[in-house]
Amino acid sequence: MNIDMIRAAATRLRGYVRETPLLSSPFLDELTGRRILVKAECLQHTGSFKFRGAWSAVSALDDEQRKSGVIAFSSGNHAQGVALAARMHGAPAVIIMPSNAPAIKIANTRALGGEVVLYDRKTESREEIGATLAKDRGLTLIRPYDDGQVIAGQGTTGLEIAAQARAIGVTQAEVLVCCGGGGLTSGVALALEAEAPDMRVHPCEPEGFDDVARSLAAGEIQSNPSQTGSICDAIVTPQPGDLTFPILKRLCGSGYTVSDTDCLRAMAEAFQRLRIVVEPGGAAALAAALYQSQADTVIAIATGGNVDQTMFTRALGEM
């Protein structure tokens, strides 16, 4: 896993993945006394950065693999990314999703051509279900984060951040990333190591699901006691990945842990000041940027915008 894989992914992604804008607002700068820049990956195809990793992985398959199809397990955003990327490559896609995922994510995955298989997050292992189905049908498993080509695709976000920040004179910053298994965080950290070495990446997680922050502090992989109970469903994972953790450990600063309420408040600020729709798990980095970071310049990735109207209305109630 290295910068060359990210650069190669960027070449495969060109023309298919959207270069998302780096947004700002004088109101957010005034609120915090810092310069706040927001990489709006909620505007990516399928509404999250996951489309990058999915496109990277599907486009790296050989013809035979593509014809047989792919399988993915995901709380939603990876699912949509894989479903659309597979459809655009003419490949079948089976998606394993938790039965308690937001209804809109399940419906969207089906509408994008994915065959959805539901499982119970509390009693079943999605990894086991995925492995069995992959074997039975000859499908290639695309892991949500512990996969070199997926990390490479997510890392293209970091290449864009480096170039867009440089264009406005920013070379030093804290780069805050909403973090589940660490695919985006490790990819961005690798990209910035090469392209913007004065930027430091920090993972951001919900309270009670801060396995990455605790793993970084301990120097070895720690897991979460539970995988349910957060509104930030998109970034709740059991523990950092075997591929991602060594990268995170080598390159990242300490993790931020944010409350559900601060994620909702950050969603409301993004609505009012940036006019973008961000889901709770996609707002963790912005919450850390607005309410915790002490850096002069903070770049937060708004990783996803797939949120239903009930949750979004709740966020607007925090204004």
Next chain:
Amino acid sequence: MNIDMIRAAATRLRGYVRETPLLSSPFLDELTGRRILVKAECLQHTGSFKFRGAWSAVSALDDEQRKSGVIAFSSGNHAQGVALAARMHGAPAVIIMPSNAPAIKIANTRALGGEVVLYDRKTESREEIGATLAKDRGLTLIRPYDDGQVIAGQGTTGLEIAAQARAIGVTQAEVLVCCGGGGLTSGVALALEAEAPDMRVHPCEPEGFDDVARSLAAGEIQSNPSQTGSICDAIVTPQPGDLTFPILKRLCGSGYTVSDTDCLRAMAEAFQRLRIVVEPGGAAALAAALYQSQADTVIAIATGGNVDQTMFTRALGEM
């Protein structure tokens, strides 16, 4: 008023005005059976395309004029654009706003450094108040649409649309524009006449405030019987401008008239499918694209995203 003024404005705007993305969603294409592209000017600085015209006008002033300051009358988005553009040029700005404008727009204009003067939309003429203040204080009046440099700035949106559409192979389309006095619509029409001659611009207005559509049909300027009662406050104006109407008449196709309910439904689709925040008046073109247009390819400009949580929650109720 010609394409050279728009190209000159584009040069002055470079690096200060955001190139906004041209968004799309397979769900909107499926909903309509057409190709729908959305120019997201709600992501522009100050949350609307108005910042373009404001920057163009302020940057065209001589040093003496800039030092004395500028004055603008506006229902809100032009106000914010002028306030921020003036502040970034070090020029004082007086903004005349209707007393019933959304509270957030008044507060934002003040926060951006504008001195706000309120008037009653039903009993007072903002044009008269503006002219008097301009004379008394030596301020340069920046009209919201009937001003060559403002039209030139708004027209840069059209230059971007032509280039972004061409990059994805689109040269023929209906281009739908939310239309008040016609500054953006006429500027975009001039830009596309030069850069994408197979695209046709159509103004989009709220029911009961369709002065431009009726003026185009009649071949001469018609006015609205009332200026209050629409949720699309950003695009309610008395009648097309003396500068803009001849351009609209020469270049535009017939106007679309949309209901308040369809604007709210379009806001909900933009929330769910594009993850952008659009205000009612900024959603008129998207409403016409989704529910009325018969063209194979439709480009709708989402002109603004300055909406308070009450109105946005109402829109989400239309899902």
